[in-house]
Amino acid sequence: MSPADAVETVVGFASTLRAAGVAASPDRVHAFVTALGALDANRRDDVYWAGRLILCGNADDLGRYERAFLAYFAGEAPHRKLRPRPMPAPVARNTQGVKAAPDGAEAEDDPDGPRLSSAASVTEVLRSRDFATLSAPERAELDRLLAALRLPGELRRTRRRAPSHAGRIDRGATVRELLRSGGEPARLRRTQPRRRPRRVVVLLDVSGSMSPYAGALLRFAHATAQWGGPTRPGAGPAPEIFTVGTRLTRVTREMAHRDPDAAMAAVSAAVPDFSGGTRLGELLKQFLDRWGQRGMARGAVVVLLSDGWERGDAALLGEQMARLSRLAHRVVWANPRKARPGYAPLAAGMAAALPHVDDFVDGHSLAALERLAAVVAGAERGTARA
Amino acid sequence: MSQKTGLLPAGVSDPAGVRTALAAAGYLADDGLATAAYLALRLHRPVFLEGDAGVGKTALGLALSRLLGAPLLRLQCYEGIDASQALYDWDFPRQLLHLRAAEAAAGAAGAGLDSAELEGELYSRRFLLARPLLAALETTPSVLLVDEVDRADDEFEAFLLELLSEFSVTIPELGTVRAEVPPVVVLTSNRTREVSDALKRRCLYHWVDHPGFAREVEIVRLRLPDASARLTAQVVAAVHVLRAEDLLKPPGVAETLDWTEALVALGTESLDAELATLTLGSVLKYREDLERARRLDVGALLDAAVAQA
Numbered sequence: 250m251s252p253a254d255a256v257e258t259v260v261g262f263a264s265t266l267r268a269a270g271v272a273a274s275p276d277r278v279h280a281f282v283t284a285l286g287a288l289d290a291n292r293r294d295d296v297y298w299a300g301r302l303i304l305c306g307n308a309d310d311l312g313r314y315e316r317a318f319l320a321y322f323a324g325e326a327p328h329r330k331l332r333p334r335p336m337p338a339p340v341a342r343n344t345q346g347v348k349a350a351p352d353g354a355e356a357e358d359d360p361d362g363p364r365l366s367s368a369a370s371v372t373e374v375l376r377s378r379d380f381a382t383l384s385a386p387e388r389a390e391l392d393r394l395l396a397a398l399r400l401p402g403e404l405r406r407t408r409r410r411a412p413s414h415a416g417r418i419d420r421g422a423t424v425r426e427l428l429r430s431g432g433e434p435a436r437l438r439r440t441q442p443r444r445r446p447r448r449v450v451v452l453l454d455v456s457g458s459m460s461p462y463a464g465a466l467l468r469f470a471h472a473t474a475q476w477g478g479p480t481r482p483g484a485g486p487a488p489e490i491f492t493v494g495t496r497l498t499r500v501t502r503e504m505a506h507r508d509p510d511a512a513m514a515a516v517s518a519a520v521p522d523f524s525g526g527t528r529l530g531e532l533l534k535q536f537l538d539r540w541g542q543r544g545m546a547r548g549a550v551v552v553l554l555s556d557g558w559e560r561g562d563a564a565l566l567g568e569q570m571a572r573l574s575r576l577a578h579r580v581v582w583a584n585p586r587k588a589r590p591g592y593a594p595l596a597a598g599m600a601a602a603l604p605h606v607d608d609f610v611d612g613h614s615l616a617a618l619e620r621l622a623a624v625v626a627g628a629e630r631g632t633a634r635a
Numbered sequence: 636m637s638q639k640t641g642l643l644p645a646g647v648s649d650p651a652g653v654r655t656a657l658a659a660a661g662y663l664a665d666d667g668l669a670t671a672a673y674l675a676l677r678l679h680r681p682v683f684l685e686g687d688a689g690v691g692k693t694a695l696g697l698a699l700s701r702l703l704g705a706p707l708l709r710l711q712c713y714e715g716i717d718a719s720q721a722l723y724d725w726d727f728p729r730q731l732l733h734l735r736a737a738e739a740a741a742g743a744a745g746a747g748l749d750s751a752e753l754e755g756e757l758y759s760r761r762f763l764l765a766r767p768l769l770a771a772l773e774t775t776p777s778v779l780l781v782d783e784v785d786r787a788d789d790e791f792e793a794f795l796l797e798l799l800s801e802f803s804v805t806i807p808e809l810g811t812v813r814a815e816v817p818p819v820v821v822l823t824s825n826r827t828r829e830v831s832d833a834l835k836r837r838c839l840y841h842w843v844d845h846p847g848f849a850r851e852v853e854i855v856r857l858r859l860p861d862a863s864a865r866l867t868a869q870v871v872a873a874v875h876v877l878r879a880e881d882l883l884k885p886p887g888v889a890e891t892l893d894w895t896e897a898l899v900a901l902g903t904e905s906l907d908a909e910l911a912t913l914t915l916g917s918v919l920k921y922r923e924d925l926e927r928a929r930r931l932d933v934g935a936l937l938d939a940a941v942a943q944a
Contacts, residue, residue, distance in 0.1 A: 277836060280680070287677045288650070288670075295650070298670035302839040306832050308685060311842055408715025409788075421719065424727035428734065428757060542883065544785070544827025572883075 255290050256282060262321050266304060269317040273304045293322070376615045380585065381461035392468050394615055396509065400473035400488055402447030402550045403578070403627030409443045416441035447550050447578055449473070449488040449625060452536065454555030455520060456494045456527035462585045462613065463523070466554050469618055471512050474504035489545055493555070494522035497532040499540075529559045529598055530566030537572055546576040550625050553582045554612055559598025567601035574605040581631065583612030583621050607631075641677040642703060642776055642819060649673065662691070662698030663846075663854050671841045672699065681799055681820035683835055686843030689887020691854075692823040696780035699819055705776040708818070710767040712787035718794060722804060723769045726762045733757060758808035768798060772814040778821065785824040789831065796834050846888060848875055854888060855895055862895050869906040869941060870895045874918065876936050877928060883921045893917045908934040 259282055266273040281303045288295040297318060305314050375383075375391060383391060412419065422438035429435075451470050455463045470490045487505070492498045498520045506512035517523065537546065551573060559566050574580050582602065586592055588611040594600050603609065608624050608631030611617035623629040640648075647656055653676065654669035664672065672695070675682045684692040700707035710721055737753055763769075771779035781795065798804060799820060803813035822838060824830055846854060848871060855867045862870075871891060878885045886894075897917045903910060911933050919925050928936075 272832070274836065280678075284674050284678060287674065294666060295670065298650075298667050299674065301667065302671050302674065302841055305840050306835045307829065307840070308826070308842050407788075408713070409717065409790075420727060421725070424731060425725075428730060538883075543825060547827070 255285055259285070262300070262317070263304070265321045266314065266317050269313045271304060271310045271313050271317065272306060277304050296322075376619075378615075379588070379613045380465040381613070388465070391465060391615065392509065395465065395468045395618070396472050398469055398472045398618060398622060399476050400449050400451070400552070400622050401476065401626050402449045403625070404444040405447050405548070405578075406442040407445050410440035411443045413439055413441035415439060446486075446626075447548060448486045448545070450541075450546060450549050450551045450577075451488055451490045452533070452551070452553045452555070453490065453492050454494065454527060454529070454553075455492045455523050456558070457524045458527070458556055458558045459554075459585070460524050462554075466585075466612070467513060467516060468509060470500075470554075471504050471506075471509050474501065474512075475507065489540075491536060492516070492520045492522075493527070493529060493532045493536075494520070495525040495528060496520075496522045497535045498522075526560040527555075527558055527598075528561040529555065529557070529602075530561050530563070530569055533566065533569040533573065537569060537576070541573065541576055546573060548578050550579050550581060551577040552621070552625060553580070553602075554585075555582070556584055556586045557582075557594065557596045557599025557602060559596065559601075563597035563601040566598050567605070570602045570605035574607070579607045580605060581608045581610065581621065581624055582606045583610050583617070585611070585613040585617075587611045588613045588617065641679055642816065643673075643676045644702065647673075656702050657698050658857075660698045660701040661857060662694055663850060663857060664695070665846070665850070667841055668695065668843065671839045674839055675699075675819055675821075679802075679817040679819075681822055681838045683822045683824070683830075683838035683840050684843050685824045685826050685840070687845070687885065687887055688825055689889030690843045690845055691888055692821075692843055693780065693782055696778055696782075696821040696823075699821065700778040703776055703778065703819065705778050705819070706774055707778045707780060708767040708771045708774070709780045709782060711782045712784050712791065714786060714788055716787050716791050720766060721768050721791070721794075722766050722798075723806060724764045724766065725758075726764050730757050730762050733762070760809065763806070763809065769804065769812065771818040771820075772802060772804065772812055774818070775815045777818040779818045781820065781822045783825060784822045784834075785826060785828045785830055792831055792834050796831075796837070799834070799837055845878060845885075848872065851875075851888060851891060855891060858892055859895050859899065862899050863904045865905050866898060866903065867895060869937070870898065872939075872941065873906065873911065873937060876939055877918065880927065880931065882919070882924045882927065884919070884924060886918045890918045906937060908937055911937060 259278060263273040263278045263281075281300055284299040284303055285296065288299055290296060300318065301311070301314055305311055372390075372394065375387060375394065378387070380391070410417075410419070412422070416439045419438040419440040422440075423435070426435040426438065427433070451473065453463070453466055453470055455467075459466075470488075473488050474490055476487065487501070489499070489501050490504050492500055500516050500519055503515035503519050504512055506515055540546070570580070584594075584599065587594075587609070594603055594609075610621050610624055610631035612621060620629065624631050643653075644656060647653055650666070650670040650673040653673040654664050654666075657664050657669065657672060671682050674680060676699075682695075684695065686692055696707060696709070699705075734753070734757065737756075741747065765773060767779065771777050784792070784795070787795075801813075802817040803811055805811045822834075845851075851871045851874075852867055855862065855871060856864070859867075874886050874891045874894070894914060894917045897914050898906065898910065901910065901914070912929065915925060915928055915933075919928055
C-alpha cells in the first residue's frame with residue numbers, strides 16, 4: 250500500500266466505522282495514519298490493532314469495530330449493511346395508553362378533552378390526576394408540566410474543599426497571605442467540604458402492565474436527564490436511565506437529546522421490548538453485574554419506577570434487591586398502582602422487594618412525581634421498609 | 636534517543652520486539668497490548684487501559700518502567716483529588732522559616748529587607764514540592780502511571796487532559812515547566828464511571844481481557860517460579876472454571892497469583908478438594924460467591940479442572 254493509497258483506504262474505513270456507530274473523529278483518523286506510518290501498513294494485524302487502539306473509545310465500540318473491519322477489508326461495500334436500523338417514527342404510545350388502561354380505570358374518552366381555559370386551575374387538577382386516566386390534550390399539557398421536573402440526588406459531602414468563613418483552617422491560603430504581607434499575622438483562611446448531589450439511577454419498567462404510565466414516566470425521565478452532567482458544573486452527575494422489560498437497555502445517551510420528541514424517538518428505537526413481559530429480578534442482576542457493582546450504584550440514589558409485577562422468580566428479585574440496597578445509598582421504589590384505593594403490595598415481586606426498599610412512594614400523577622423528587626433529594630421520606 | 640524511534644529501547648523496532656522486551660521485564664502481553672505499548676513508546680501517546688479488576692492493567696506500568704529502566708511515578712486517583720496533590724504544592728512551612736531567617740539576618744546586619752529579592756527566593760524551585768505529575772515532566776525518561784482515573788471526578792479529568800496534550804504546566808510564580816521528552820503515560824480504569832471522550836481521544840484505548848488458559852499458566856510460571864507445573868495448571872484450570880460460573884466478582888489474574896502463592900506457602904505440590912476449600916478465600920471475596928463455589932462441589936470442580944489441564 251503506498252502512502253496515498255493508505256490515506257484513502259483509512260478515510261474510507263473511518264466513514265464505514267462512523268456508519269457502524271463508532272465515533273471515529275478526524276483527529277483520531279489523523280493519529281491512525283501517523284500510527285500506520287510507524288507500523289507495517291501491509292500487515293493486517295498491525296492495521297487491525299492500530300485502528301482498534303486509536304479509533305475506539307469504549308468497550309461497546311469494540312464489537313462494532315470488529316464487524317466493520319472484517320467487512321471493509323473483506324472488500325465489501327459495507328456502508329449500507331452496517332448502518333444501524335433507521336429510527337422509526339415516534340410512536341404515539343401516550344395517547345393509546347388511555348384506552349389500554351387495565352382494570353377498568355375510568356378512561357375519559359371525550360375527544361376534545363376538557364377545555365383548558367383557566368390554565369391555573371386545570372394545572373392544579375391535572376397535578377393529582379392519575380396518568381392512566383388522561384385524555385390526549387391533557388397529556389400534551391402534562392408533558393409540558395413534566396418538562397419542568399428535576400431529580401437531584403440527596404447532597405453529600407465531597408473530599409473537595411471550598412473557601413468558607415468557618416471550618417478547618419486552610420494552611421496554604423493563610424500562609425500565602427502571610428507571605429504577601431511580609432510575615433505579619435494576617436486573617437485566617439478557612440475551608441469547608443463542598444457538597445454535591447449524589448448520583449441518581451433510574452430504572453424504568455416499560456413492560457405491558459406499565460404501559461398506561463410508561464409514556465409519562467419516560468417524559469419524566471427525559472426531563473431529569475436534562476439537568477446535571479459535565480455541561481452544568483455544580484448540578485452533580487446527570488442521572489443514569491435504564492429501561493427494564495424483557496431486556497435491560499441503557500438509554501442515558503438517548504435521553505440526552507434536548508428535544509423531548511427527538512429523545513422519545515431515539516428511546517423507542519433503542520428499546521426493543523416496550524409492552525412485553527417483566528423479568529425484574531434477572532434484569533436487576535444484569536444491571537448490578539454490568540454497571541451497579543462497578544460503581545454506578547455505589548452511594549447513589551436508585552429509583553425504580555415499576556408496579557412490581559414480576560413474571561420471573563420473585564425470590565431472585567428479593568436477592569438482587571438486597572444486593573442493590575447494600576450498594577446504594579438509598580433505594581426508592583415508585584409504584585403507580587400504590588395510589589389505588591385498597592392497594593396492598595401483593596404482587597409477588599413487590600412483596601419480595603419491599604423489605605429492601607428505603608422509600609416506597611406513589612408514581613401515578615404529577616403530584617406524586619414531585620413528591621418522588623423531594624424524596625430523592627432527601628427532603629421527605631416515603632413509607633420506610635414497609 | 637532519536638526522534639524517529641521515540642523511547643523505544645535499542646534494537647526494538649516492532650510490536651513483537653516490545654513483546655519480547657516486556658516478557659523479559661516479567662509481563663506477558665498479547666498482540667493488542669504489545670502494539671499499544673509499541674505505539675506509546677514510539678509516538679508518545681498515552682495508553683488508556685480498561686478492564687476488570689486484577690487483569691494486569693497496573694502491572695503494565697510497572698513492566699514498562701522496568702523495560703526502560705526509568706522511574707515509575709504513580710498517581711492513585713480518588714474523588715476530590717486536586718492540583719496540590721497531583722501536580723505541585725508550595726512548601727509553606729519552609730517558606731516561612733526562610734522568611735524569618737532572612738528577617739533575623741537583616742536585623743542583625745542592621746540593613747533593610749530587599750523585598751523583591753526575598754520574593755524571588757521564596758518562590759523559587761527549591762520551595763516547590765513536585766507531586767507525581769510534575770515529577771514525571773521533570774524526569775526524563777519516566778513512566779507515569781495514573782491509576783484508576785475513573786475514581787477521580789470530572790474537574791480532575793479536565794485538568795489531566797490539559798497536561799496530557801501539552802506535556803507542560805505553567806506555575807504562575809515560576810513559569811512553564813515542559814517535559815524534554817514526554818513521559819510514557821499509562822492510565823487505568825475499572826470502568827466504574829465512563830471517562831470523558833475528550834480524554835480518551837488523546838489516548839490509545841485498550842480493553843484488557845482475562846488471558847486464555849495457556850497464557851495464564853505462562854504468567855503464573857513467570858511470576859511464581861516456585862510453584863510446581865502441576866499445581867499451576869490445576870489452579871489456573873480451577874480459576875477458569877470459577878470464571879465461567881456466574882459470580883459477583885469473577886477472579887482475575889491477580890487472584891490466580893494470590894491463590895497459587897498461598898498454596899505454595901502451604902508447601903503443597905498439587906491441589907485437592909480440602910485444600911481448595913480452605914484457601915478459597917484468596918480467590919473469592921464475596922460471601923455469596925464462596926457459598927456458590929462450595930455448593931459447586933469442589934471435588935468435581937477440581938476433577939473438571941484437572942481434566943482440562
